[in-house]
Amino acid sequence: MTATDRALDPYLLDDEVVADPFPHLARLREAAPVHWSPANRAWLVTGYDQVAACFAEPAVSADRITPVLSQTPLHLLGPEAARAFQIMAGWMVFVDPPEHRRLRSVFRGAFGPGQIRRNRPMVQEAVARLTAAAGAGGPVTDLVADFARPLPATVAAAWMGVPPEDTADFQRWAIMVGDLALGSVQSPEETENSHRALLDLFAYLRRLVRRRREEPGADLISAALAGGLVGEEVGEDEFVAMLTHIAFAGGETTSNLIAVGVWNLLRRPDQLELLRADPESARGAVEELLRFDGPSKLSVRQVAADFALGDRTLRAGDRLYLVTAAANRDPSRFDRPDELDIGRSPNPHLGFGHGEHFCLGAPLARLVAGAALTDLLAASPRLALADHEVRWQPSLLNRSLRSLPVRL
Template sequence: MTTHAPAPTERYLLAPDLVADPYGHLDALRESAPVQWSPLHHAWLVTGYDEVMRCLRDRAVSADRVRPLMDAVPQGAREDAERAFGILSRWMVFNDPPQHRRLRQVFQEAFAARAVARYSAFTEKVTRAVLARKAAPGRTGDLMADLAKPLPALVFARWLGIPPTDGPSFWYWNTRVADLVLGTAQEESEYRASLQALVSLEDYLGALVARRRAEPGDDLISQVLGEGRVGDSVSEEEFVGMLTQMAFAGGETTSNLIANTVLALHTRPDQLAAVRAEPGLAQGAVEETLRLDGPSKMSIRTAAQDLDLGGQTMRAGDRIFLVTAAANRDPARFPDPGRFDVTRSGATHLGFGFGAHFCIGAALARLVAVCAVRTLVCERPGLRLADPQRLSWQPSLLNRSLTALPVHY
């Protein structure tokens, strides 16, 4: 018979101390019961590796959360919301099979590792150019602002085919959309700005698709249009809607992955030395960050029908938090789970999800993050953290994101 530790006192997951370091509390939740109801969050907290995997595979668990996002919008901003939430409803991440599969297949070839690998040389060139401009040795700066944010933006814009002159508007809209989707918008004015940004982003991408139909280029949009699926397996409206998801997801996760990996290595001198001695281990450092302190803490699901999980009965309509940040530290799957080990092998982490909803952009995120980490470790040996004891994190249920990462280059 399985025994569990006593349940910890329920805590609000956005309490400042848990935003700074959620892992002790999440470990205690998992050890007490890998599935438990949280009255405070009105949701089931699923923290065990096997239980999260079951939810990621089970069709009784739905990824559709457009309605909860809409319900969070203040009444005064609802008049702006109809078109914006119509766009969100076309995001594949908010759709279940078979609709999800139909939408995803349009991008499958473009996101394959072999297709993404074509951007390796470009990514290395841009990484060195950004570092030369922003991170001269001896300078003090913010690694988030200097590299972690602009590098994925530059690579992704090139891959998507965004002209450099359109970059400022494009990335402003993306930032505001992130406020909506990640739940950081609080005031009515912030919701209005986010909703309008999503509409503006769709208008822009719709016009860019029309331009690429007339004048194809060497980019994602041209490649997918050239495959002939737009207008066949998906409508043009669906395609443009999904492009807004790609635009939103293209920078945020990778930026946080770069910063979190740099932080992890520079607070563990033995692991930093290992990567410096064997630069190929930069890949292992990125994977271990995804497991131990990745850019995503959880994903939100809904029970589409009643189901039993971990000795509990979830009812149709119940909200479910799949806490991958806890599952990735489950000692039943990962030996010595609290240790950051760039040579770790074995069980698959859930840093990019799993199964049908495995992050379609994982290959691109890995490419950019590994290049950034390897270049910093090998070409900036004097890099050190300016004040590792005074870091702050964005208050988000979903994301693990530093507000800044002050460093000495």
């Protein structure tokens, strides 16, 4: 492969691309917004209109589990791995309409504005507690480990109704399941441990669901059960399987949004000062951080039936990467796309997906990230980077910092 070929077909897990994917994606988007990539063995869709069209295209399937199982039958897997795949196959993120709509209907109202607003005091208390704890550790702290990662996990546990005495186990299982789902496990032993964590989390949440039937509270599980669809439209095991996904998905996304967002703001003092001067601008800041350098780089899809996308024909069985990180900087849709502008309006980014698979937990992620930014900046007026070199987690899907040393 020549240097020109590599420039137009970057391997998305190369260290250079992981650290700064945007120049590579911009060259590819300009040359071919729909491109078959031999390096990645997938179609890379990088144009905004093309990505949005794929999110709405019936021939594009979100089911990534069935193709894996078709190549590795369950009887060839160990019992824990087979059961883990069966649970993940029930996650809404891997299910197409109309099944997706049926499963999602269980949470109608549970993610609504009223339910989210009721979480605001709990979120603000968690932000204040973690900000104080991070500041007590000395002049330099790792914002990822001490703040961005534990905050969404703490909120998710409380929001789902996990009792305080179970929170540590819940968070440990959720992190390991996230590593499995996002491809971060590095060895067969880690994979086995993650499979076991998913089974433990499923068993725990099944017990919690049954407890909440008897003792409802002001939490997500109770709100969903109150809708009356669990056991009717959706089986209990289906509901519990979806809860295992919710347990890690929002936490991972929001953690990365906070950490990468703070990193970007600290490197752009003008935008940081705008946010400090007007905390009400946090809502717009969160949307712009999602667009500019959001926590999700791409969504994986499968072509279920041949269809045309622009002048290209995609064939059934092809793998498809909807590269939202590129689409969100498409100059045909965004003015000055490579500039961070927390006042940008309108801002029709695809950071939470689009259409039927738009992220169910987006309202809570917005609430937590907005509170984290405003309260952290208020509590740390001298917040600054302690090291301008950062390390990135090698991930196809996520934009994730390994650590972020800051001075408080």
